[in-house]
Amino acid sequence: MVESTAAKAPxxxxxxxxxxxxxxxxxxxxxxxxxxxxxxxxxxxxYELALEPHKVAKLSGIGCSSKTPAYFLSRSxxxxxxxxxxxxxxxxxxxxxxxxxxxxxxxxxxxASIGLGQFCHIVRRNVPLVYIVENxxxxxxxxxxxxxxxxxxxxxxxxxVNEFPPIDLCGLALxxxxxxxxxxxxxxxxxxxxxxxxxxSHNGTAILDVISPCVTFNNHESSTKSYKRxxxxxxxxxxxxxxxxxxxxxxxxEPGSTIDVKMHxxxxxVLKKLHQDYDPTDRFQAMTTIYxxxxxxxxxxxxxxxxxxxxxxxxxxxxxxxxxxxxxQAELRPGKDALIEIMASLM
Amino acid sequence: xxxxxxxxxKTLDKSRIVNDFSIHVATINGSGSQSSNNxxxxxxxxxxxxxxxxxxxxxxIAGLPxxxxxxxxxxxxxxxxxxxxxxVAMNPQTAFEDVKSLPTGAVCVSxxxxxxxxxxxxxxxxxxxxxxxxxxxxxxxxxxxxxxxxIYVGVVGELINLDFKEVExxxxxxxxxxxxAIDLNVTxxxxxxxxxxxxxxxxxxxxxxxxxxxxxxxxxxxxxAAAIGCVFAGVSVVTWYPITPSSSLAESxxxxxxxxxxxxxxxxxxxxxxxxxxxxAIGMALGAGWAGTRSMTTxxxxxxxxxxxxxxxxxxxxxxxVIFDVQRVGPSTGMPTRTAQADLFSAxxxxxxxxxxxxxxxxxxxxxxxxxxxxxxxxERFQTPVFVLSDLDIGxxxxxxxxxxxxxxxxxxxxxxTAEQLNKLGEFARYKDVDGDGIPYRTLPGTNSPxxxxxxxxSGHNEKAQYTERPDDYENLMNRLNKKYDTARKYVxxxxxxxxxxxxxxxxxxxxxxxxxMESRDQLKVANISTSYFRLKAIPFTEDLRKFVESYDRxxxxxxxxxxxxxxxxxxxxxxxATKLKSVLHYDGLPIDARFxxxxxxxxxx
Numbered sequence: 001m002v003e004s005t006a007a008k009a010p011x012x013x014x015x016x017x018x019x020x021x022x023x024x025x026x027x028x029x030x031x032x033x034x035x036x037x038x039x040x041x042x043x044x045x046x047y048e049l050a051l052e053p054h055k056v057a058k059l060s061g062i063g064c065s066s067k068t069p070a071y072f073l074s075r076s077x078x079x080x081x082x083x084x085x086x087x088x089x090x091x092x093x094x095x096x097x098x099x100x101x102x103x104x105x106x107x108x109x110x111x112a113s114i115g116l117g118q119f120c121h122i123v124r125r126n127v128p129l130v131y132i133v134e135n136x137x138x139x140x141x142x143x144x145x146x147x148x149x150x151x152x153x154x155x156x157x158x159x160x161v162n163e164f165p166p167i168d169l170c171g172l173a174l175x176x177x178x179x180x181x182x183x184x185x186x187x188x189x190x191x192x193x194x195x196x197x198x199x200x201s202h203n204g205t206a207i208l209d210v211i212s213p214c215v216t217f218n219n220h221e222s223s224t225k226s227y228k229r230x231x232x233x234x235x236x237x238x239x240x241x242x243x244x245x246x247x248x249x250x251x252x253x254e255p256g257s258t259i260d261v262k263m264h265x266x267x268x269x270v271l272k273k274l275h276q277d278y279d280p281t282d283r284f285q286a287m288t289t290i291y292x293x294x295x296x297x298x299x300x301x302x303x304x305x306x307x308x309x310x311x312x313x314x315x316x317x318x319x320x321x322x323x324x325x326x327x328x329q330a331e332l333r334p335g336k337d338a339l340i341e342i343m344a345s346l347m
Numbered sequence: 348x349x350x351x352x353x354x355x356x357k358t359l360d361k362s363r364i365v366n367d368f369s370i371h372v373a374t375i376n377g378s379g380s381q382s383s384n385n386x387x388x389x390x391x392x393x394x395x396x397x398x399x400x401x402x403x404x405x406x407x408i409a410g411l412p413x414x415x416x417x418x419x420x421x422x423x424x425x426x427x428x429x430x431x432x433x434x435v436a437m438n439p440q441t442a443f444e445d446v447k448s449l450p451t452g453a454v455c456v457s458x459x460x461x462x463x464x465x466x467x468x469x470x471x472x473x474x475x476x477x478x479x480x481x482x483x484x485x486x487x488x489x490x491x492x493x494x495x496x497x498i499y500v501g502v503v504g505e506l507i508n509l510d511f512k513e514v515e516x517x518x519x520x521x522x523x524x525x526x527x528a529i530d531l532n533v534t535x536x537x538x539x540x541x542x543x544x545x546x547x548x549x550x551x552x553x554x555x556x557x558x559x560x561x562x563x564x565x566x567x568x569x570x571x572a573a574a575i576g577c578v579f580a581g582v583s584v585v586t587w588y589p590i591t592p593s594s595s596l597a598e599s600x601x602x603x604x605x606x607x608x609x610x611x612x613x614x615x616x617x618x619x620x621x622x623x624x625x626x627x628a629i630g631m632a633l634g635a636g637w638a639g640t641r642s643m644t645t646x647x648x649x650x651x652x653x654x655x656x657x658x659x660x661x662x663x664x665x666x667x668x669v670i671f672d673v674q675r676v677g678p679s680t681g682m683p684t685r686t687a688q689a690d691l692f693s694a695x696x697x698x699x700x701x702x703x704x705x706x707x708x709x710x711x712x713x714x715x716x717x718x719x720x721x722x723x724x725x726x727e728r729f730q731t732p733v734f735v736l737s738d739l740d741i742g743x744x745x746x747x748x749x750x751x752x753x754x755x756x757x758x759x760x761x762x763x764x765t766a767e768q769l770n771k772l773g774e775f776a777r778y779k780d781v782d783g784d785g786i787p788y789r790t791l792p793g794t795n796s797p798x799x800x801x802x803x804x805x806s807g808h809n810e811k812a813q814y815t816e817r818p819d820d821y822e823n824l825m826n827r828l829n830k831k832y833d834t835a836r837k838y839v840x841x842x843x844x845x846x847x848x849x850x851x852x853x854x855x856x857x858x859x860x861x862x863x864x865m866e867s868r869d870q871l872k873v874a875n876i877s878t879s880y881f882r883l884k885a886i887p888f889t890e891d892l893r894k895f896v897e898s899y900d901r902x903x904x905x906x907x908x909x910x911x912x913x914x915x916x917x918x919x920x921x922x923x924x925a926t927k928l929k930s931v932l933h934y935d936g937l938p939i940d941a942r943f944x945x946x947x948x949x950x951x952x953x
Binding site: 052053054055057069070074075076077078079080081082085087088089090091092093094095096097099100117118120121125317318319320321323324325326327329331332333334336338339342343346347 | 564565578579581583603618623627628632640642656753754758790792799800801805
C-alpha cells in the first residue's frame with residue numbers, strides 16, 4: 001500500500017461541514033476567559049449535531065458573555081439586544097419563525113440582575129431555545145462590580161465585601177417550571193458539550209447555567225493571583241490594557257464525585273456532579289437536591305431536571321405549519337367578504 | 348363655560364330646536380349605564396341623524412362619577428360641544444355641580460328625590476320617580492339599578508320625540524340573542540316613556556326628526572378601526588401589555604384575528620402574546636420584525652417611556668415594528684382616562700442619542716384603519732419602528748364613519764433579499780446604501796445562503812454589520828440614517844390641505860383636533876374670518892408644509908398639549924418662520940371643542 005502524501009482532509013459532519021465552519025470571529029475577551037471555553041464547546045456541539053447554520057439564530061444581551069455569539073456560528077444570524085432583555089427578542093423571533101433553532105447566551109448580570117424579569121417569563125412561556133448563562137458573579141465590562149449571583153462574602157476588586165445572598169438561577173428556573181435545567185462548568189468540556197447537545201435537542205426552554213471564571217476582575221488584593229501581583233511578575237500582552245495570562249481551568253471528574261477547583265482569584269469552588277442514578281425527571285427531587293447543595297455550598301453540575309412533555313410556546317400559539325415569517329399576502333390578508341362582514345356588523 | 352352664549356340660546360323659548368343639541372348623562376362608574384347610553388345614541392343614529400358619543404370616565408372600576416355625552420348634529424359636527432342642552436343627572440355626588448354648570452334654558456332630567464329644581468329656576472326640570480318606576484319594571488331588586496338606566500332612555504326618548512321602534516332595534520342589538528334581557532330592557536324603556544307621556548309637559552325646544560344622513564354609515568371607535576386595519580395589513584405578531592387607553596386596540600385586534608385569520612384547519616396565521624411589561628412587548632415586536640413578520644405593539648405614554656431603549660435599538664439597528672401609542676394625559680401616570688396630544692416630542696425622538704422616528708397622525712377612525720396599513724408598509728420599507736399616534740378621544744370614543752374600503756395596495760415588504768437573489772449577487776453588506784436612498788437591504792434569519800447571515804447590534808457597526816468604533820464608520824451610518832429619513836418624506840401620508848382664496852390666516856393641526864377645527868372654521872367664517880387649513884398626517888414633514896407656512900400672514904398651530912410640541916417641531920424645521928407661528932393650546936384632559944379654538948383665534952384677530 002502506498003501512503004497518501006496529501007494533507008489529511010479535515011473531518012466533516014453529515015452536512016459535509018467541518019468544525020471550522022461553525023466558528024465565528026476571533027474572541028476579544030481576556031485570555032483564559034471561561035466564556036471562550038464555552039464558545040469552543042458550543043462550536044463542537046453544533047458541529048457534532050450537524051446543525052444547519054442558516055437555521056440557527058444566536059441571541060444575547062449586553063456584557064462580556066453577550067459578545068460571545070460573534071465568536072461562533074458565523075453563518076448564522078445574530079442579535080445583540082439591550083441589557084437583560086434578550087429573552088423578549090428571542091420570544092418574538094420564535095413566534096415569527098418556529099423553524100429557527102435559537103441559541104441564547106447571557107451573563108449573570110444580564111440574566112440575574114437587569115434581566116431577571118425577562119428570564120422568568122421566557123421560562124414561564126417555555127419558549128423553545130437554549131439559554132446559556134455564563135456565570136462568573138461579576139460585571140466584567142464595567143470592571144468588576146458584583147452581580148446578583150455573587151456569593152455572600154465575595155470580595156470585589158476594590159475590596160468591597162458582598163453581603164447579599166446569591167440568586168440561584170437553576171433553583172429559580174425549577175421553581176418557575178422550566179422544562180430543562182442544567183448546570184455545568186466552563187472547565188469541564190466533556191460534561192458541557194454533552195449538556196449543550198441535550199439542550200439543543202430539547203423542545204422548550206433549556207437553561208444551562210455555566211460557571212465561567214472571570215480572569216480579570218475576580219482577583220482581589222488578597223489573591224495570590226491578583227492583578228497587582230501578576231503585573232509584578234508578567235509582561236503586558238495587549239496594547240490597550242494589561243491582561244494577565246491565565247491557563248483555562250479544567251476539570252474532569254466522575255458522576256457523584258466532588259471536586260475542589262481553585263479559581264483565578266485564589267478562591268475555591270466545590271463542584272459536585274450529580275450521581276448516575278439521579279432521576280432528572282423528578283422535579284421535587286431536583287428542588288430538594290439543589291437546595292441541599294446550596295446549603296452545603298456546593299455547585300451541583302449535570303442535568304438537574306428535564307420535562308420533555310411540557311407544552312412549548314410554539315405549540316401554545318396554535319399557528320399554521322409554516323413559519324409566520326414565510327406567509328404571503330394571500331395568506332395574511334383576509335378577502336373582501338371579511339371586510340364587508342365586519343362593516344355590516346358596525347352599521 | 349365660555350363667555351359666548353350657547354348657540355341654542357338665541358332661539359330658545361317656544362321654538363323647536365331640531366337635531367342640534369347635546370345630551371349629557373351623569374352616572375356612577377360601574378352602574379351599567381353604558382348599554383343605555385349606547386341604545387340612546389344608536390336609536391338617534393338609526394333615525395338618520397348624525398351623532399357622536401364621548402365617554403368621560405374616571406380611572407377606577409366602580410364608584411366614581413362618569414359622564415357620557417351624545418352630540419346630535421344635523422350638520423354632522425362631531426367634535427365635543429361644551430354646552431350641555433339636556434342633562435340626565437343620575438349621580439347624586441355630582442348633581443349639584445352638573446346642574447350649576449348648565450346654560451340657561453337647558454333641560455335637567457333627574458330623580459325626584461334629588462330636588463334639583465331648588466338649585467336653578469332657569470332650567471327646565473323634569474323630575475322622575477325612577478325608584479318607583481324601576482320597582483314596577485321588575486321584582487328583582489338586583490336588576491332595578493340597571494333598569495333605572497333604561498328608564499331614563501324612555502324618558503329622554505319621549506322628550507325628544509325618539510322613534511321607539513328604533514329603540515327596540517337598538518336594544519335587540521345591544522343584548523343580541525339574550526331574549527330575556529331584551530324583554531326586560533324594553534319593558535323598562537316603556538315604563539319611562541309612558542310615565543313621561545302622562546306626566547311631563549314639555550317646555551324645552553329639543554327634538555329629533557328623521558333625516559337620511561347616516562344610511563350606510565358605521566359607528567366605531569378608533570381602537571377597533573385600527574385593529575381592523577392591522578388585520579388587513581397582515582400583522583402576524585402582536586405583543587402588548589395592558590394600559591388604558593390602548594388595551595381595547597389589542598383586545599379587539601385579537602378578536603378579529605381569531606375570526607378572520609385562521610386557515611382551513613383552524614390554525615392561526617398570527618400570534619398574540621400578552622407580555623410581562625412594555626419593555627418585553629417592544630422587545631418581542633422587534634424580535635419578530637427582525638425575524639421577518641409584520642409585528643406590532645400597542646401602548647400609551649407610560650409604555651413608550653419604558654420602550655425608549657428598545658426603540659432606539661430598532662432605529663439604529665434598523666428593525667421594523669409598529670407602535671400604536673393611544674395617547675393619554677401625562678406626565679407620569681397623569682390622568683389615565685383623559686385625552687391629550689402630548690406624546691409628540693417623545694414619540695418623534697424616543698431614545699437617547701440622535702434618534703428620530705416616522706410618526707403617523709390619524710385624525711379620524713377612517714385614518715386609524717388606513718394608517719395601520721400605512722404604518723406596516725413604512726416600517727418594512729424603511730426598516731424602522733413606526734409610531735401611530737392616536738389618542739383616547741379617537742381611540743375609545745364612538746365615531747360615525749363611512750365603511751372602510753378594501754385595500755387596493757399590495758403589502759410593501761421592503762428590501763428583503765432571498766437566498767436566490769443573494770446567490771446571484773455573490774455579496775451582501777447589511778448596511779450598505781446600494782440604491783442611494785439610504786435604505787439598505789436586509790436578509791431574514793433562516794435564509795439558506797452562506798452569505799445571508801449578519802450580526803444585529805445596537806453598538807457601532809459598519810456597512811457589513813461588524814462592530815466598529817471608527818469615527819468615519821459612525822458618521823457614515825448616522826448620515827445614511829438621515830438620508831433614509833429624508834426619503835421617507837416622499838412615502839408618508841400627505842397632509843390634507845384646505846385652501847380658502849381670501850384667507851390671510853392658516854391653521855395647522857393634527858389628530859383628533861380635526862372635527863373641532865372643521866367646526867371652528869365655520870364659526871370663524873360667520874365672524875368673517877376666513878382660514879386655510881393644513882392637517883398634518885405624518886412626521887417627517889413633507890415639502891407642502893413650507894409652502895403652506897409661507898402662504899399666510901399668521902399661522903395658528905392648534906394642539907392638545909401645554910408645550911406647543913408641534914409648533915416647536917415646525918420651528919425646528921422652518922426657523923425663519925418662527926414668529927409667524929402662534930399657538931392655540933388645549934390641555935385640560937377633555938377633548939378640544941370648536942368654541943375654544945374660535946374664541947382663542949378671535950381674541951387675537953380682533
